[in-house]
Amino acid sequence: DVVPMTLPEKSLALIAHSKRTLDLAPTRDPEWITFGLNNIYRFVPAVNVAIQIHTPEYLAAHPAYSKEDLRWWEGLKDTPLIAQRVFPQWPTSESMPLARLQERFPRVPWTSTMAYMMGLAILWIEAGAFPGALGEKCRPARRFGLWGFDTLDDYSTQGPAAAYLVAEADHAGIECVIPKASGFLRQPFL
Secondary structure (H helix, E strand, O other): OOOOOOOOEEEEEEEOOOOOOHHHOOOOOOOEEEEEEOOHHHOOOOOOEEEOOOOHHHHHHOOOOOHHHHHHHHHOOOOOEEEOOOOOOOOOEEEOOHHHHHHHOOOOOOOOHHHHHHHHHHHHHHHOOOOHHHHHOOEEEEEEEEEOOOOOHHHHHHHHHHHHHHHHHHHOOOEEEOOOOOOOOOOOOO
């Protein structure tokens, strides 16, 4: 009889663009799987999972995204790319499980990519599996963290949904690592 090997557990680092904590992300730590949003490849050496919730057509017309960005999503080989749906030009794209997210977290408005990332992290941890080929290499530990994510200034509207999802993670027994330097959940007084 062949005894199946147990897949190693890896924590999940959710990485966004805020410079306040971006450089603190565990991008070279083998104990962490990196999950990056949008054009995060510009800022970190590599990601294990990517997310892009905008369509290729929207991105091609948007001034914040370049042809290089489009080529990056098109050129992904082994990195799962979570998207609205499978797009032929994005060979590793996988459909966002929106119905599952809405069912599991009915109070979340789903108006930011970070909310999607946090919801997916919780779903993957609860299911015990990462998406795509990554799920064949390792399984999620009961921990995720937020780097490069701030709810100050232009992104202040993302704070309530993110705080709710942190509470949901806590309730499910999932640790959420938030760097002390982060502006997320920082309050000037009790």
